[in-house]
Amino acid sequence: MTDERDCADSSCEILVSPIPRVRPRPLAVRRQPARRKVTFVDSGKPNSDRILALAQRALEDRGIEVGAPLRKLRASRLMDDALLARAAADDGLVVLAVND
Amino acid sequence: MTTLRGARASWQARSITARPLAAATALAPRDQRLLCYPRALSLIEDIEVCHERGWTDGLPVVPPYRPLVERMLASIAAGWDEVLGELPRQNIEVRGCEIAAAAVMAGCDPSYGPIVRAIADAVLDPAFNLNGVAVTTGGAAILVITSGSCAARFGLAHGANALGTATRSNATLGRFAAFVRRSCAVAAGSAEEFGAVGHPGRLGFCVAEHPSTTWTPYHTQFGLEPGALAITVHASEGPNSINNHYAETGEQLLETIADCVAHAGTTNFYYRYSGQVVVLAPEHMRVIGASFTRERAREFLLAHAVRSTDELCRLGRIPRAPDPTREVRPGTPRSPFARPEQLTFLEAGGPAGKFSAVIPLWVGNHSITRRVAA
Numbered sequence: 001m002t003d004e005r006d007c008a009d010s011s012c013e014i015l016v017s018p019i020p021r022v023r024p025r026p027l028a029v030r031r032q033p034a035r036r037k038v039t040f041v042d043s044g045k046p047n048s049d050r051i052l053a054l055a056q057r058a059l060e061d062r063g064i065e066v067g068a069p070l071r072k073l074r075a076s077r078l079m080d081d082a083l084l085a086r087a088a089a090d091d092g093l094v095v096l097a098v099n100d
Numbered sequence: 101m102t103t104l105r106g107a108r109a110s111w112q113a114r115s116i117t118a119r120p121l122a123a124a125t126a127l128a129p130r131d132q133r134l135l136c137y138p139r140a141l142s143l144i145e146d147i148e149v150c151h152e153r154g155w156t157d158g159l160p161v162v163p164p165y166r167p168l169v170e171r172m173l174a175s176i177a178a179g180w181d182e183v184l185g186e187l188p189r190q191n192i193e194v195r196g197c198e199i200a201a202a203a204v205m206a207g208c209d210p211s212y213g214p215i216v217r218a219i220a221d222a223v224l225d226p227a228f229n230l231n232g233v234a235v236t237t238g239g240a241a242i243l244v245i246t247s248g249s250c251a252a253r254f255g256l257a258h259g260a261n262a263l264g265t266a267t268r269s270n271a272t273l274g275r276f277a278a279f280v281r282r283s284c285a286v287a288a289g290s291a292e293e294f295g296a297v298g299h300p301g302r303l304g305f306c307v308a309e310h311p312s313t314t315w316t317p318y319h320t321q322f323g324l325e326p327g328a329l330a331i332t333v334h335a336s337e338g339p340n341s342i343n344n345h346y347a348e349t350g351e352q353l354l355e356t357i358a359d360c361v362a363h364a365g366t367t368n369f370y371y372r373y374s375g376q377v378v379v380l381a382p383e384h385m386r387v388i389g390a391s392f393t394r395e396r397a398r399e400f401l402l403a404h405a406v407r408s409t410d411e412l413c414r415l416g417r418i419p420r421a422p423d424p425t426r427e428v429r430p431g432t433p434r435s436p437f438a439r440p441e442q443l444t445f446l447e448a449g450g451p452a453g454k455f456s457a458v459i460p461l462w463v464g465n466h467s468i469t470r471r472v473a474a
Contacts, residue, residue, distance in 0.1 A: 014166040015146065018155055018201040018283040020194045046370075046419070074373070076232040076464025078189055 037092025039067035041083075043075035067092060154287060155205065157278060157303055164201035172200035175213025176220070177473075185224025185284075187231055192288050194224055194280075202283055206276035206304075212269060214473040215254055215331060216276060219244055222333040222468040223280050229465035233335040234285035238367065239295025240462035242277040243336035244306040245377070245446060247318035248329040250472060256308035260450035263307055263339050263379065263457060274304030277333065299338030307379070313447045314389040321394075321444045322469035329472040334377065335462035337367065342384075342456040350388040353456075354397060358404035360458045361436065361443075368436035369407070369417050370426065371463040375442030379457040381449030398443050406433040 038059055042048050056066045067090065070083055079087070087094045146163035150156050155164075162168070170180075178184060178196030185194045199220045208216055223230060223242060233240050251258045257267035265271070286293055295302075309318045319330035340363075344356045361376055368374055378401070380388065388397060409432050413420045418428055428434075437443055449455070461467065 015149065016164045016166055016169045016197055016201040016204075017153070018164060018198050018205060018279060019287040020192050020198050020284055022288060023191050023193060025191055074371075074464065076236055076238075076462075077229065078231070 033093045034091040035065075036063070037065040037067055037090075039087070039090050039092055039094050040069045041079070041087065041094065041096045042069040042071045044072060045075050065092070070094070150205065155283065157275065157282065159303070161205040162207050164204045168204045169197060169200045171210050172203050172208070172213070172216075173197065175210040176200060176203070176217040177213070178217065184220055186226075187224075187284060187289060188226055190231065190289050192284060194284050198283065199280065202279040203272075203276050206279050207268065207272040208276055209268070209272075212254055212273060215246065215250065215273060218331045218470040218472045219273065219277050219333065220280060222331060222470045223277055224284070225468045227466040228333060228335070228468050230281060230285045231289060232464045233462065234281050235290045235292070235294050236335075236462060236464060237294050237296045238337065238462050238464075239298030239302070240335040240337065240464075241299060241301035241305045242274075242281055243301065243334040243377075243459065243461075244274055244277050245309065245318055245332045245334070246273075246306065246330070246472075247309040247332070247446075248327070248472075249311055250329050250331070251308040251311045253329065256306070258308040258310050258448050262381075262448035262450070263305075263459075270306045270308060271304055274301075274306030276304075277306070278302060278304050301336060301338060305336065307446065307448055310382075310447050314385055315394040315445065315447065318444065318446050319469050321441070322467070324469060324471065329474060330469055331472060332467055332469040334375075334459075334467045335465050336377070337460040337462065339379070339457045339459045342458060343454070344384070344456075345454045347387065347454075350391045350397070351400070353384055353388055354392070354400045355404055357456060357458060358401050361401060362405035362407050364407065364412065364415055364417060366436050366460055367463055368442075368460065369412055369434060372427070372436060372438045374461040374463040374465075375437065375444065375467070376461060377444050377446055377459040379446045379448055379459065381453060381455050381457075382447075382451050383454045384456045385447055394445055397445065398440055401443060402435060402437060402440055405437075406435050409434040 040052050040055065042052060052069060059066050070087055072079055072083065143163065147160045150161050150163055155161065173180060173196055176196070176199065178199065180197045182196040183193045184196055184199055186192065203216045222228065233242065246256055250256060255267065255269045257265035257270050316326045319328055319332060320326055322332060324330050340360050342357055342360055344353055347353045347356065357378060392400065409428060409430055412418045412434055413430070419426055
């Protein structure tokens with residue numbers, strides 16, 4: 001990699017970005033669900049039950065299976081590892097951020 | 101009058117004649133954090149570059165020139181590529197150079213290094229949940245509270261207008277914390293913020309406690325010894341002012357404060373995870389301190405800052421239906437706090453005026469206290 005200190009042009013100034021870079025790690029992605037099934041992640045917000053019930057009804061009317069919601073206890077926190085593992089193991093489509 | 105845009109066009113025309121811009125571009129390092137610009141650009145142009153790249157909060161910044169960043173890096177005792185924190189699940193590592201650049205941009209003096217470092221360490225603590233603070237619909241800001249002899253050492257204002265001073269150290273340290281939120285959690289992460297209304301403290305919110313206090317310093321409420329220099333970071337909503345000019349007893353004042361702590365709209369009635377900071381200015385502190393220890397004042401507020409659960413249900417503030425995570429108990433009084441330590445007291449403000457304030461905290465994280473290197 002070029003060392004920025006090698007930039008010998010005395011007419012240059014260097015600005016340092018304050019924004020960290022994302023360093024992606026290897027991950028496996030299933031490009032489409034293995035079966036026609038949707039699972040919602042419920043953040044427990046006040047309007048959550050109503051939205052999920054309506055969405056579930058709309059999907060079932062179209063013949064799509066809806067799994068039991070994965071429930072986060074706190075909307076503002078990251079999913080814990082166990083819940084994330086359950087979402088990753090789901091063979092349908094997992095839908096996040098369905099409410100607020 | 102030559103406009104900035106006109107000046108820039110004029111400069112570009114000259115530079116193309118004198119030295120093709122491509123030549124300067126070719127000298128730019130591959131590391132995309134580093135941008136080379138011809139020195140002929142004015143300071144104003146460099147500030148514009150910062151705006152254009154989305155690095156600012158809308159106000160002008162000190163451009164993070166490498167020599168300034170290196171000087172700040174030394175003052176925070178960090179290495180250029182040293183990882184100071186990581187945002188969980190987002191694969192974002194925050195390094196010394198980025199923290200130092202944020203401090204330079206905020207306008208921090210290098211002599212603030214130890215307190216800048218303590219703020220960075222606290223904000224990047226996973227328990228602070230910086231991602232959540234950035235994206236919440238609650239529109240939280242990062243509130244930095246300094247305590248102990250920080251005010252004297254770093255020139256922090258703690259008297260008049262303590263919650264919004266025009267002093268460089270308060271203004272830039274609060275802005276620095278906000279920059280870390282913006283650059284690490286938003287620019288590198290979520291790309292958007294979603295606060296429904298937010299509040300002005302999101303530009304910067306740094307409050308210093310008086311160096312000499314009636315009760316022990318603020319940080320002792322988080323387990324540090326009285327003699328420590330410390331900062332505490334909270335995610336906060338906007339402050340509410342408390343006015344009481346006629347009270348003659350601590351009970352009268354605390355009852356007034358309790359009414360604000362437990363107003364029907366306070367977020368914490370719903371979640372009860374977080375807390376509130378009661379800011380006592382000297383005139384109120386004198387009256388309360390005459391008859392209350394901090395522990396007794398907390399007990400008094402906990403007893404009085406309650407509302408009827410049934411009323412809160414009627415207003416739609418908490419669920420009517422049984423909900424084990426919300427612990428709704430019909431027919432009982434409801435406190436916005438699940439634990440006494442969620443309520444803390446801060447002594448700050450000007451000597452004249454019978455005012456205090458309550459700062460409600462956001463509900464999705466833990467407050468973090470860190471020592472400031474002596």
